[in-house]
Amino acid sequence: MSDRCYMEITCRPQDQERFEALGFVAQDWKQESPALVVLVDEEADYAHSGNLPTDVPYHGFNGPGGNYGQGALACDGKTYAEVETGHGSGFVVDWNDRTQRPSSRSLQSIRRYLQVRQQVREMFEALTPPP
Numbered sequence: 014m015s016d017r018c019y020m021e022i023t024c025r026p027q028d029q030e031r032f033e034a035l036g037f038v039a040q041d042w043k044q045e046s047p048a049l050v051v052l053v054d055e056e057a058d059y060a061h062s063g064n065l066p067t068d069v070p071y072h073g074f075n076g077p078g079g080n081y082g083q084g085a086l087a088c089d090g091k092t093y094a095e096v097e098t099g100h101g102s103g104f105v106v107d108w109n110d111r112t113q114r115p116s117s118r119s120l121q122s123i124r125r126y127l128q129v130r131q132q133v134r135e136m137f138e139a140l141t142p143p144p
Contacts (some may be wrong), residue, residue, distance in 0.1 A: 022073035
């Protein structure tokens with residue numbers, strides 16, 4: 014049984030084949046830079062959970078599936094981080110009813126994702142020639 018969603022990844026050209034092996038295809042309509050490739054998988058099974066590489070830099074997002082919400086993900090080649098996102102790209106936060114505060118695990122997840130995403134963006138900016 015599968016649960017499919019739309020997924021988009023931005024990576025370096027030399028890493029493109031790793032994602033194509035999972036079912037992603039390159040999109041020439043959304044190229045941010047010649048140093049980067051945008052790939053999509055319109056039927057990503059369970060958002061490729063557990064199957065994405067963790068040794069190359071990339072960032073992306075997935076739409077909702079039947080059993081999970083939309084999310085954002087990033088990997089700097091060492092650390093993989095993902096978070097669930099809501100409408101408008103806000104983060105979904107687990108709430109602790111007892112303390113009436115967000116759960117610390119949820120906040121740590123968001124902070125880790127933001128840190129990894131920033132590292133990837135800085136790496137990719139360094140690859141992009143100035144206009």
